[in-house]
Amino acid sequence: MPALIRRHRRALIPGPVLIGFSELFDRAYGNPKTKLNTDGSYPRVTPSRIGYALLPFACPHCGEVRNEAVDPKRRANYRDDERGFYWCPSCGWRYILNTKGHPLEDSLPVGATHAPALVEQNGKTELVVAPAEDGLDSLGAAWL
Secondary structure, three states: OOOOOOOOOOOOEOOOOOOOOHHHEHHHHOOOOOOOOOOOOOOEEEEEEEOOEEOOOEOOOOOOEOHHHOOHHHHHHHEEOOOOEEEOOOOOOEEEEOOOOEEOOOOOOOOOOOOOEEEEEOOEEEEEOOOOOOHHHHHOOOOO
């Protein structure tokens, strides 16, 4: 019979991450200087979903849209299992991700790169929506 393995919280070292010892440094799990909410937690993001698939969303800190957060296999590379948060692959700021998501309520505009997401921060919940279609995009002249 296998022994029960328990994870114990470990003390992480501040400072730059050294190659080969990355798991020992707090900086290896996103930016430790991420601003906390008034209740001491990180911002909570609930992305939209279609069926069971999460849709890409904008980072609540930098606004960058990255697919790593919605891909179940790649998402694990940006998660701290012991403390229960994720971090943005672009800016490194931390957030809590609700992987259940919420159903997409309305259709997305043509050319949308991300879907709406609920962001709970400092007791307030706001819906970060996909950008509206730009007039130049519809004419095919946005890249000029």
